[in-house]
Amino acid sequence: MKKIISLLTDFGTFYPAIMKGVIFKINPDVEIIDITHSVNRIKEGAFLLRSCINYFPDGTIFVVVVDPGVGSRRNILIVDGKIDNSPKILIGPDNGILSLAIAEMDSYKVYQAFNKKYFLKDVSRSFHGRDIFAPIAAHISKGVSIDEIGKTCSKFEKLDIFLKINSREIIGEVLYIDDFGDIITSIPNNLINDIKTVEFNDRKINIYDTYSDVKKGDLLVLKGSHGRVELAMNAGNAAKFLGIDIEDKVTLKVINAYS
Amino acid sequence: MKKIISLLTDFGTFYPAIMKGVIFKINPDVEIIDITHSVNRIKEGAFLLRSCINYFPDGTIFVVVVDPGVGSRRNILIVDGKIDNSPKILIGPDNGILSLAIAEMDSYKVYQAFNKKYFLKDVSRSFHGRDIFAPIAAHISKGVSIDEIGKTCSKFEKLDIFLKINSREIIGEVLYIDDFGDIITSIPNNLINDIKTVEFNDRKINIYDTYSDVKKGDLLVLKGSHGRVELAMNAGNAAKFLGIDIEDKVTLKVINAYS
């Protein structure tokens, strides 16, 4: 069975194709899946990785490169872990981008990549996706032991997801805005169980199951498919309408609960 | 030979990757092709499906999810049919998105998916692409019989393509605007056989074979590669220039014919 290498970067167009060339040159017998190449922030990328990782097959290798510190002294991490008993491998810079997925793992080992034998010969200072991350992933997919490529390390950068719950309100942050303009917050779905109406940033909004439960152009709050509370507009762009951006804080107050 | 699953959605970035993870988890031995994830309207998606379906190999499974009614009571359809003697399978919501391709089929059977055994265990209310459509496609690609997943049904939503022909003029509608800004209408190419010049929405435009037959920045009408009349601008964006949008009506009057 073919190994899967999936790519999550902020590279936009073109550069991901070079990574694919590099990978296929080392291991022609691999399946490559683009997760997204349009990430804007490290935390956003970290959340998207965490949000999709469970849906990929055992043994999938995730190459995650949102790396404003490329070419500086930041480490390159390889994580060998298990989520829900499914082995997954993560490769990325040590800037927190892997940390939200690691936090979900039942068990894991973190390595720092150091063995230049598994990098490209000429390593640029500005495109490690091509010169380091892609070749490491390809070599691992071919069966090279991670012990051979890196050495275990105990410390790595961690990101916090903001979430504050008190008796009057829940304060979360925006983790992702999807291409529909739906606002995905850090607030877990189960916190709005049995609730009918909330104030979302002081705006009264009803909670519904799905978009078409409200009229076109109306806002709704729903239990989102990421497992987190979402604010959306039926047939419209909620984020643009409300002027809300990634990492903005959002406040949820319960107005009305089912008794 | 690998089965092909092709994806046509309005999901933008990220969400299609989760569908791919789900598919490969169920059937690692499948080829996935992205058709587009940037559809804006149901009719546009229906037209694009119809426009590309003949170019795909026998047995291709099309997963078509432009689904503003996700999570409501709308049915989920599986179509097992033949176009030009080539078997094709379509999976999508019952909102008309499959209907323009079905209309081209020589023979077909329509099913409603109901067997939850072939969905993911937890079905969200807002992401059936991941929870229902992708797993159904993967199971069919592995050989599960459609009879096992759905039951035949006789009624389904149909879309109409607008086209009105009279002695003075042809009135059609815009079905697609491509990334060049070319305007693809509902008017079949053969209706402009032997014609030199038309009035397109009261603007006199000559008919040519291809873009470079006119100067840069000039408009032309041509027999398009979708089999429908197109309005284009050489090295420019006709739709932006004319302010024309999808589903707008367009009028074509013959000014001048080859005798």
Added chain:
Amino acid sequence: MKKIISLLTDFGTFYPAIMKGVIFKINPDVEIIDITHSVNRIKEGAFLLRSCINYFPDGTIFVVVVDPGVGSRRNILIVDGKIDNSPKILIGPDNGILSLAIAEMDSYKVYQAFNKKYFLKDVSRSFHGRDIFAPIAAHISKGVSIDEIGKTCSKFEKLDIFLKINSREIIGEVLYIDDFGDIITSIPNNLINDIKTVEFNDRKINIYDTYSDVKKGDLLVLKGSHGRVELAMNAGNAAKFLGIDIEDKVTLKVINAYS
């Protein structure tokens, strides 16, 4: 081992998928890689091809369609060559788009495609990507000899990369602006060896190794991963900030060199 067909076009969304359908219909046992479908200019596409070609495996077939002259009398070229001892095949219109990659080849043979047996039956005048380029690539990937599809030709369109070096300054041109807004020039990296500071279009800018060597929002000049000098902004879009576009001329004056 599967042959790789890689696609570099200006087709945006949707149309590339039809090319993939056509390819898989002819040869199901091929790997397709999208390089980019967002090219704006012929020279830009030619540069991107040249910039990535070395990173792809032996035998990769590049289908390169930025083709404003589609349907006119321009020829269709097939190039069978070697770069750094690695065989590569290029297919594209004779408008210069292949010429920058050809210029890097140790040896090559250029053919004009003429044998309609290897095109689709109905060839449109506006979508040769689907009707000619994709089927030719698929047939070659299946082992059809290029001699069978085309005849050798000695003349083809060539593009020049602008670069003028004198004692006071280097004048180059912008070959690509990537999705970060980094400005990739035609000036080879080795021309800024041992230099600390330059005037870039009369603006004094320091040369650094990588983005994070400067503060967020600051400009830097660096030796780029394309092998050419780049102008970038840490965590910002240099091209937008400076109002610089593809094919603009840029001037570099040495202000300060390491002694």
